[in-house]
Amino acid sequence: AQSVTQPDIHITVSEGASLELRCNYSYGATPYLFWYVQSPGQGLQLLLKYFSGDTLVQGIKGFEAEFKRSQSSFNLRKPSVHWSDAAEYFCAVGVNTGTASKLTFGTGTRLQVTL
Amino acid sequence: GAGVSQTPSNKVTEKGKYVELRCDPISGHTALYWYRQSLGQGPEFLIYFQGTGAADDSGLPNDRFFAVRPEGSVSTLKIQRTERGDSAVYLCASSLLGLRTDTQYFGPGTRLTVL
Numbered sequence: 001a002q003s004v005t006q007p008d009i010h011i012t013v014s015e016g017a018s019l020e021l022r023c024n025y026s027y028g029a030t031p032y033l034f035w036y037v038q039s040p041g042q043g044l045q046l047l048l049k050y051f052s053g054d055t056l057v058q059g060i061k062g063f064e065a066e067f068k069r070s071q072s073s074f075n076l077r078k079p080s081v082h083w084s085d086a087a088e089y090f091c092a093v094g095v096n097t098g099t100a101s102k103l104t105f106g107t108g109t110r111l112q113v114t115l
Numbered sequence: 116g117a118g119v120s121q122t123p124s125n126k127v128t129e130k131g132k133y134v135e136l137r138c139d140p141i142s143g144h145t146a147l148y149w150y151r152q153s154l155g156q157g158p159e160f161l162i163y164f165q166g167t168g169a170a171d172d173s174g175l176p177n178d179r180f181f182a183v184r185p186e187g188s189v190s191t192l193k194i195q196r197t198e199r200g201d202s203a204v205y206l207c208a209s210s211l212l213g214l215r216t217d218t219q220y221f222g223p224g225t226r227l228t229v230l
Contacts, residue, residue: 043221100213105157
């Protein structure tokens with residue numbers, strides 16, 4: 001069965017520092033991979049997604065992620081974190097259901113940004 | 116345009132009662148998904164609609180849970196004989212065509228508390 005592991009439950013970084021959030025997946029077929037962000041009281045917002053092609057994908061808010069098949073990883077990065085980036089981040093793998101994907105999420109990483 | 120909306124935002128009920136949670140997807144989106152997010156966890160898939168029909172209900176935990184989408188737009192998630200373990204945030208998402216590459220847009224969720 002498919003699964004997503006986010007090994008870091010909580011990360012704290014200083015504003016302006018770089019960020020990397022780890023994500024490992026397990027899925028038997030070609031993965032469709034997603035990163036979502038969830039702020040308090042807000043719905044999940046898509047940051048970026050990977051289906052095929054270039055393994056380095058760019059997203060919104062200055063985020064990027066790199067797909068590494070050999071490591072079954074899809075880590076999220078940002079070169080300089082802003083205080084407004086404090087939120088919970090979820091990695092997900094899309095599992096085929098008919099023509100669509102149902103998402104299997106990791107347990108999330110809570111990002112705290114210190115000033 | 117308007118995003119996915121969910122009502123109510125909060126629902127408190129007593130064990131054994133019946134509840135209905137409503138989702139209004141983005142206008143024109145044919146695919147609709149329900150997920151459940153327990154405290155400290157990532158969202159878990161419940162059911163997916165393509166148009167009026169439930170294309171995949173494999174995530175519904177038991178027969179106390181049921182969802183409908185009679186006109187292919189608004190959906191209602193129905194929970195009978197609620198239990199304390201049903202307490203969670205119920206998230207709805209919609210996507211344009213229900214393709215694997217489509218972005219799923221999430222609503223803010225309904226927080227259900229069963230006393």
